[in-house]
Amino acid sequence: MIIVHHLNNSRSQRVLWLLEELGLPYEIKHYQRNAVTSLAPPELLQVHPLGKAPVITDGDATVAETGAIIEYLVSRAGGKLRPEVGTSEHRRYLYWLHFAEGSAMPPLVMTLVLGRIKKAGPFFIRPIARRIAGGVLDGFVMPNIKRQLVFMEGELAARPWFAGDDFSAADVQMSFPLEVAAARGGLGAQYPRLNEFLARVHARPCYQAALERGGPYGILR
DSSP states (O other): OEEEEEETTSTHHHHHHHHHHHTOOEEEEEEOOOTTTOOOOGGGGGTSTTOOSOEEEETTEEEESHHHHHHHHHHHTTSTTSOOTTSHHHHHHHHHHHHIIIIIHHHHHHHHHHHHHHHOSOTTTHHHHHHHHHHHIIIIIHHHHHHHHHHHHHHHHHOSSSSSSSOOHHHHHHHHHHHHHHHHSOOOTTOHHHHHHHHHHHHSHHHHHHHHHHOOOGGGO
């Protein structure tokens, strides 16, 4: 039996959604973030040495990293939600499967880190911290995010889903950076196709079923 070690408000929500789309049976073991630090609890260290989510166990196998988990589960389901190897759709599928975490997420994570730096430390150094963090955000991070959003918006002008005409596991992978961008990365009305993509994703019955099983998902707030 596949067990999803599910950390609240995390990337592991995508794994639950993918399992619903693939129709694979699974169980959930819930973990809660520290209310003060937002870090994962130490119990996750017993599952994987890094103590982070997402991570799944399947018999003797332990698989971490969302991209690796997606590839493992899609293969376990016989290739469902994966375009045929050798096609242009499959090449795009591989690109977006790795783009999500390799390119899209790093600057989005920086918005969170720099936002916390603005509020950190004694009150008398906060103005300095705000200026430094604000300079990095305005000069590097947000322009990088904007460039990526413009690129993604243009890609969805050519096809309804990231890999092609059909929904694939790459769309599951891409959902998280776009949800983060909608929450704090500038995904405004100037990106109608990306917003419409998220609306279609959130309306999928399997997405809703995963939310029901996984519990509250704070990024959507």
